[in-house]
Amino acid sequence: MKEKNLSCEFDAQVWTKEWMRIIKENPSIPLDEATMLGWFANAIMAGYDHAKNDGRIVELQSIIAQQSETIKALKEDGERLSNNGEGYFTDGDCDFCGSPETHRPDCPITLHTDLMKKIEREG
Numbered sequence: 001m002k003e004k005n006l007s008c009e010f011d012a013q014v015w016t017k018e019w020m021r022i023i024k025e026n027p028s029i030p031l032d033e034a035t036m037l038g039w040f041a042n043a044i045m046a047g048y049d050h051a052k053n054d055g056r057i058v059e060l061q062s063i064i065a066q067q068s069e070t071i072k073a074l075k076e077d078g079e080r081l082s083n084n085g086e087g088y089f090t091d092g093d094c095d096f097c098g099s100p101e102t103h104r105p106d107c108p109i110t111l112h113t114d115l116m117k118k119i120e121r122e123g
């Protein structure tokens with residue numbers, strides 16, 4: 001039977017079950033000091049790696065949550081700007097870029113609409 005990859009495993013029960021399976025196939029292993037050393041070293045490091053990475057995962061989840069809130073606010077802002085863009089025209093000219101009816105490429109409404117399209121594409 002193929003060995004299970006335990007490199008990211010931190011559950012002692014999983015390590016024990018795999019150990020029992022290996023011993024049944026190779027009964028002499030518990031008497032081999034090098035194998036025992038390797039087994040415990042790997043189990044300890046798997047726990048260490050998990051603890052170390054878990055903090056990083058929580059940090060990354062926090063960053064993602066903050067960025068999701070920012071993207072949500074940008075989407076709402078973009079919707080408002082694109083839906084009410086006509087409201088920014090005074091006497092036929094855009095209040096921001098001064099262009100009649102359509103916005104210039106450097107108009108804040110055009111830039112924001114482009115940003116919104118980029119955010120939508122990138123999810």
Ligand SMILES: [Zn+2]
Nearest residue numbers: 094097103107
């Ligand atoms: Zn404009």
